Amino acid sequence: MPRGGSCSAPFWCDPRGAAVSNPLIMKLEYGARLTDADRDILQDLSSRTRRIPPHQDITSESERPENVHLVMEGFACRYKLLPNGKRQIMAYLVPGDFCDLHVAILGEMDHSIGTPWGCTAVEIPRATIDDLTAHHPRITRALWWATLADEGTLREWLVNMGQREADKQMAHFFCEMLVRLQIVGCANADSFNFPISQTDLADTLGISGVHVNRVLQELRAKGLIAWKSKRLHIPDVGRLKAFAEFDPKYLHLTMRENGNSRAEPRLS
Amino acid sequence: MPRGGSCSAPFWCDPRGAAVSNPLIMKLEYGARLTDADRDILQDLSSRTRRIPPHQDITSESERPENVHLVMEGFACRYKLLPNGKRQIMAYLVPGDFCDLHVAILGEMDHSIGTPWGCTAVEIPRATIDDLTAHHPRITRALWWATLADEGTLREWLVNMGQREADKQMAHFFCEMLVRLQIVGCANADSFNFPISQTDLADTLGISGVHVNRVLQELRAKGLIAWKSKRLHIPDVGRLKAFAEFDPKYLHLTMRENGNSRAEPRLS
DNA sequence: CGCGAACTTGATATTTGTCAACTAAGGTGG
């Protein structure tokens, strides 16, 4: 039974304790080669999960959080509020994404991390991360890869905002979410749960809420998307990607490009 | 005689070979504590400088460069070209900035790095970087800080583009360049060399060239900037920063916030 | 001095924002 991309059940908590379907592991397999021992270590990180209710911040600007947060289910986002009350969402954090891996170095958050929709996260003590980076070079490299892939995503968003019109920009964003959620087993071939509001989307794309609404209608009219009851369907993924000129290279999913291996048990 | 922010002479090549005025060192002092030994090592990186003529790329998309590049003089930029010919500049690389420190991990460039205006850079073999990160934890941490500060800048650009109107956005960009260039001794209190064209600026801010021209006139009329013969003057820095709502926190210049120390020889 | 690139200007079209009203949907207490 395929999981259908709902991410509704905490499927990574395998009763046998084996490293299965953990979104962090699933993601890192795309950027680095891990051994079974690495996977066990990563699996152990995900023990202490915590439910974060909607509208609650995970970390706020100017804070110096003691723990690192890792999203396991649902979405969180990076955002900034401006003096005039405007909000810009700068990143979506999906299962397998770290929220604040960098704070130890930078000292202080320059933005907030929140979850207008609620999510499940694990809190990892900073000491655990320090230990990881000190003793496990393969894992360290994998985490570094994840950081740099985030940076690539940020650059693509900049291109998106600067050079693409609202309709293509929105389509591009949907394509990105589809791929990123597929990676971690939270989307099936053509749909995923997407509980955000049109206002959230507006603050993501840097356009007004009214305009979001109109562009959405246009995309729906063109048959490019269907979005209701908090689930986004993409009838023809190839067509949406073409419309958005979506090229996933910037996500740097190098290791198992064609879905070969690792997700399935290896045949020895 | 103050250097006046020209960066025109290769002042970091001190005839005595001592670590003076090297932009990389100057910058890293803001993010990490370095010992004299660290400074010597960093100084040694900067030996083999190379002049890169205008309009030439340093690295191109999809390349796997063997060397890491460090800007020593002038500007380079990260950019992407879209299928329709549009260009988005995603970052300016000023003296002391690394161009492609991340490529070894990610494997392949997801964007190009070029210098429409010419610059001087040093090429550092990847092996040297590997050695640095293996044996010099303080330097490694400093480089990591620089990477994360770049990421913070990227986020701020996203806010800039998404939520600020063109005039404030442009003013914000000028404020950022002033501060970043001051850090490395390439700007004085209120001006710096700025050889970019209005078209470059348009592709930076994500607006049309014509609009850039009109916004520039508006800023000039308000007495916020003066820009001629490739030099940008800011008559009243405080006023421009207020206009742009510029808060440099995102640059994470934590170590010598108030200009105390290190630039001058320590007294003891 | 002349040539090409960069800058400037005006007229006009398009995109996007704002405001205000209205409708639909979801959740809660009675």
Next chain:
DNA sequence: CCACCTTAGTTGACAAATATCAAGTTCGCG
């Protein structure tokens, strides 16, 4: 289960920001 209430989504009219096009004009350089 319904009435109510709040929030999210939708619509139309209009205003503002920004893009496009085409024609000058200036500047820098050989």
